[in-house]
Amino acid sequence: MAEVHLRVNGTTRTIEIEPQVSLLDALRERLGMTGTKKGCDQGACGACTVLADGERICSCLALAVQYEGREITTIEGVDHPLQAAFTRHDGFQCGYCTPGQICSAIGMLAEHKAGTPSAVTEELNGGGAELTDDEIRERMSGNLCRCGAYNGIVDAVKEVAVR
Amino acid sequence: MRPFAYVSAPDVNTAVDAIAEHPRAKFLGGGTNLVDLMREDIERPDTVIDISRLPLTAIETLPDGGVRIGALVRNSHLAADPLIRSRYPVLAQSVLNGASGQLRNMATVGGNLLQRSRCPYFYDGAARCNKREPGAGCDAMEGFSRSAAVLGTSGSCIAAHPSDMCVALAALDAVVETESVRGTRRLPFAELHQLPGDTPHIETQLADDELITAVELPALPLAAHSRYRKVRDRASYAFALVSVAAALDVRDDGTVADVRLALGGVGAKPWRAHAAEAVLRGAPASEESFRRAADAELAAGAVRAGGRTGQPGRSELQGRQGQQDGRGQQGQQGQQSRNEFKIELARRTIVATLRRLADDDGSTA
Numbered sequence: 001m002a003e004v005h006l007r008v009n010g011t012t013r014t015i016e017i018e019p020q021v022s023l024l025d026a027l028r029e030r031l032g033m034t035g036t037k038k039g040c041d042q043g044a045c046g047a048c049t050v051l052a053d054g055e056r057i058c059s060c061l062a063l064a065v066q067y068e069g070r071e072i073t074t075i076e077g078v079d080h081p082l083q084a085a086f087t088r089h090d091g092f093q094c095g096y097c098t099p100g101q102i103c104s105a106i107g108m109l110a111e112h113k114a115g116t117p118s119a120v121t122e123e124l125n126g127g128g129a130e131l132t133d134d135e136i137r138e139r140m141s142g143n144l145c146r147c148g149a150y151n152g153i154v155d156a157v158k159e160v161a162v163r
Numbered sequence: 164m165r166p167f168a169y170v171s172a173p174d175v176n177t178a179v180d181a182i183a184e185h186p187r188a189k190f191l192g193g194g195t196n197l198v199d200l201m202r203e204d205i206e207r208p209d210t211v212i213d214i215s216r217l218p219l220t221a222i223e224t225l226p227d228g229g230v231r232i233g234a235l236v237r238n239s240h241l242a243a244d245p246l247i248r249s250r251y252p253v254l255a256q257s258v259l260n261g262a263s264g265q266l267r268n269m270a271t272v273g274g275n276l277l278q279r280s281r282c283p284y285f286y287d288g289a290a291r292c293n294k295r296e297p298g299a300g301c302d303a304m305e306g307f308s309r310s311a312a313v314l315g316t317s318g319s320c321i322a323a324h325p326s327d328m329c330v331a332l333a334a335l336d337a338v339v340e341t342e343s344v345r346g347t348r349r350l351p352f353a354e355l356h357q358l359p360g361d362t363p364h365i366e367t368q369l370a371d372d373e374l375i376t377a378v379e380l381p382a383l384p385l386a387a388h389s390r391y392r393k394v395r396d397r398a399s400y401a402f403a404l405v406s407v408a409a410a411l412d413v414r415d416d417g418t419v420a421d422v423r424l425a426l427g428g429v430g431a432k433p434w435r436a437h438a439a440e441a442v443l444r445g446a447p448a449s450e451e452s453f454r455r456a457a458d459a460e461l462a463a464g465a466v467r468a469g470g471r472t473g474q475p476g477r478s479e480l481q482g483r484q485g486q487q488d489g490r491g492q493q494g495q496q497g498q499q500s501r502n503e504f505k506i507e508l509a510r511r512t513i514v515a516t517l518r519r520l521a522d523d524d525g526s527t528a
Contacts, residue, residue, distance in 0.1 A: 002169065018166060019166075019167060019168070019169035019211065020164040020165070020166060020167065020201075022198070041202070042199050042202070042203075043195055043199060043263075043265075043266055046263065046265060049265055052268075055239075055268045056264060056265045056268060057265050057268050057269050058195075058265045058266060058269065061193075061194050061195050061198045061199060061266075061269065062194060062198075062269065063169075063191070063194060063198065063211075063213075065169055065171075065213070066191070066194065066213055066215055104264065104265065107264065107265075107268070108264055111239070111243075111264065114243070115243070116239070116242070116243040117242070117243070117248070117255070117259060118259055119256070119259040119260045119393075119399065121259075124248045124249075124252050124255055124256070125245075125248055125249050125252075137398075137399070138398075138399050139264055140264075141263055141264075141398075141399035141400040142262075142263025142264050142265045142266065142400060143263075
C-alpha cells in the first residue's frame, strides 16, 4: 500500500492504494467518482478518457501512483459548451461513452488549437488544418460509440470548434 | 493484475541501478502496452520501475545536423514537433497513424520501440504461442493469419511487428542509445529488433537491464521529402495490414538519386527494404521501376494460404471450385482470414507511395 496524493478537479485527495490500481479504478472505486466509465479496460474504447495536465489520456492504462501530482480533470469537473452541444445534436443515445467523448473532445480541441496535425492532415507544416468532418473523425477515433451516434458527435464538436 | 513492488526513478542512474538489483523488474513508461499485458497476465514483473519522470523529454538538434529525441518524449509531442514535421515528415506521419489521440499522449518513444506483438494468439492465454510460452507451438500457422507477417518469419512465429513509428525509424537509419550499469551503448536501429528464428520470445538485442535513453536521427536531407502510407481494416485506430515509409530524391534527368524504403505490417520486425532500394538507385523514377523494386523485396515473401498446406494460390482454386458446388463461402472466408493478400497489397502500396513522392518532386522541380 502506498499513500498517493491525487489532484482531481482542483482538489487534492489522499488515498491508500496498491500500485496496481489504475487511475480509472482509483477514481471510480476509491474516490466514488463514477462519471468516468470503464468500457474495454484495455485502451481500445476511450470511455475512460480523462485529462491529465490538460491532455487526454486513457485512465484504464494509467497506474494511479504514476499520476501523483498531475492535474486530473474528470467529467465531474467539466463545464464546457460541448456538453450542451452534445445534447442539441443528439451526440449520444445510451450515454455511456459520453463522459469520455466530452473529455476527449476538450483535449482534441486544445491539440488542434496548438497546431498539431493529424493522420489526415495533408500539409504537415501548415499553421493548423481546418476541422473538417474527416479531421474530427480521425482525431476522435480513440472514442467508440456502440450506439453509433457519430454523426451527432461530429456535429456537436464542429459547432463548438467554429465558435 | 498480480501485485508488484513499485519504484519511481527520479534519474537514469537510479533506474539502471534498480533494474540491476531486480532481474524480474520492468521499466514503466507510458504504460499503454505494459499495463495492458500485465492485466492480461502475459507480463509478470515482480517490480515496476517507473521511468516516466526521467528528464529525457527533449528533442534537440545535433551539431552534425541530426536530431536527438529523448526516450521519454511522448508520441504526440514527437509528431507535433516542428523540426520533425519539416525535416522528417515520414516520422511525424507514422506516429500520427498509430493508436489514438489518448494513447499517443501517454506512449513514449522508448516504449514504442519495445512494444510487443499484437498477434491474437499471443494475447489468447488458451492458444499456443511460442512468443508467450517458448516451445508451446504456434496456433497462428493454421489459424487466423490476416495480421501476420510474410517477411522474416520462421517455423516458430509469424507475428508481424506492430509499430508504425519503428517503420519510419528503420527507413531513417536511426541510432538507439541505451544505458545500463555497464555504461552507455549505441546501436543502429536495424540491429535493435531481431528475427524470431527459434527464439521468438527474444525480440530485441537489448539486455534485460538496459534502458533506452534516446533515439538519434542522422542528418538526411532526402528525408524532408518523405511519406508514410498505412493500409488497415478500418480508416483509423487499427494496426497496419501493410504500411510503407519512403523518402525519395529524384535527379533532374528523372532518375533516382537516393531512396529510403521500409515496410510495416508485413515484417517480423520493422522491415528495411534494402533489395528494393538497390533496384531503385540510378533507375528511372517510373512506375515500372517501382514495380520491379517491390517485386525484388517481396520475392522472399512466405504466405499462409487458404488451404491447410499453405501453398500460395490454392485457396483461390478452392474458392472457385467451392462456388460451383455451393461451398464458396468457405473458400472466401479462408482468403480473408489468411495473409496471402499481403504480397499484392504491399506491392501496390509501395508503388503508390513512391509514385506520389515522384509526382510531388516533379511538381516542385
